[in-house]
Amino acid sequence: MHHVVVVGGGIAGLTAGWELARRARRQHHDVEVTVIEARGRCGGKVVTRRRGDFVLEGGPDAFVARKPALYELACELGLEGRLLPSNDDRGGVALAAGKRLVPLSPGLLQLAPGGWREIAATPLLSWSGKLRWWAERWQPARRAETDESVADFVRRRCGREVLERIAEPILASLHVGDVERMSLAATCPHLRDREQRRGRLGGGRPAP
Ligand SMILES: Cc1cc2nc3c(=O)[nH]c(=O)nc-3n(C[C@H](O)[C@H](O)[C@H](O)COP(=O)(O)OP(=O)(O)OC[C@H]3O[C@@H](n4cnc5c(N)ncnc54)[C@H](O)[C@@H]3O)c2cc1C
Incomplete structure (x- = not known):
């Protein structure tokens, strides 16, 4: 026993x-x-x-x-x-930028923008931050089997601004934790899978 x-x-x-x-x-x-x-x-x-x-x-x-x-x-x-389903008509995520609330499109929310227009339209990022995010599609996929932090992953793929202005506000509040210490495998396995399968996060239809 x-x-x-x-x-x-x-x-x-x-x-x-x-x-x-x-x-x-x-x-x-x-x-x-x-x-x-x-x-x-x-x-x-x-x-x-x-x-x-x-x-x-x-x-x-x-x-x-x-x-x-x-x-x-x-x-x-x-x-x-x-269980109650969510009311998708009223759903949506917005981030505060100064005194404004800026709605996030589904593609940005999932760190998988459909294309340049979606990235360019957000006032949350500077132009250099937007270009860096656009270049995500050309970043090489990490092949190591070991885990990494959510912060390292987003910085590596999408750039520092996307981490600080979009990913961290959402993920740190959702998981009530520090993205620098948060395991990618435990909290966002779908992002790691997408990188492994497609070699990039954005550029196509956002994952359902
Ligand atoms: C305001 C808010 C909103 C959230 N919204 C969502 C949401 O909508 N969806 C979602 O998925 N997540 C959400 N989260 C995150 C989610 O609530 C937490 O990730 C989850 O509840 C953590 O569960 P846990 O068991 O790991 O820790 P906890 O819930 O913190 O439980 C740990 C327990 O261990 C006990 N404990 C600690 N040390 C000892 C000890 N030495 N001996 C005995 N007992 C001990 C504590 O008293 C506590 O009861 C939200 C969190 C907050 C704060």
Whole structure:
């Protein structure tokens, strides 16, 4: 009999505990799993409060369907019927530039601009930053199997301005972390895959 202790009852710790117990059951291993949480409640950053008819999310309120793991977990836990689709008519991401909010086109948001016009149209970058991003298509793909940080990846492919003015504001807030220390493989595997498959991020239709 093995006893595994998972420290931290946020979504990562709870998922690790669930996965360990599930695999142990399937493979007929005798494993006991204990999740230890320092606070009085599990969930970590996931905090949901209800006030009257309103549901208030103190932390995450959505996940991207592009990465299927969380959707699969929700189905496994019998929560599929409680998932709400996003309202795409009202969707969109905008970044603050001075006192203005600048909407990001889907191509820029995914770091995969369809062409020069899409890059040229954004007021978020200087002309040299735009040209550097346009040149992304000619940057050689990294062949090393080892991981790198999100910051290193974006700087290498798209240039420093794209990192500082577009990628970092989005990814650092989404993952609540430092892009210089954030693993590309863990947080943006689709970007690495796109580089490996196509040799570039932009230049074609953005990935769905
Ligand atoms: C405002 C906000 C909005 C967000 N929106 C989204 C979103 O829409 N979609 C999305 O995918 N992500 C979103 N995120 C990111 C997401 O919430 C986090 O990435 C995720 O919840 C982190 O989970 P975790 O289990 O790794 O860490 P945490 O949720 O931080 O959990 C760690 C847990 O470990 C416990 N702990 C720490 N040390 C110890 C110890 N020594 N002993 C025992 N217990 C310990 C802590 O008390 C905590 O409960 C958002 C984050 C924030 C803050």
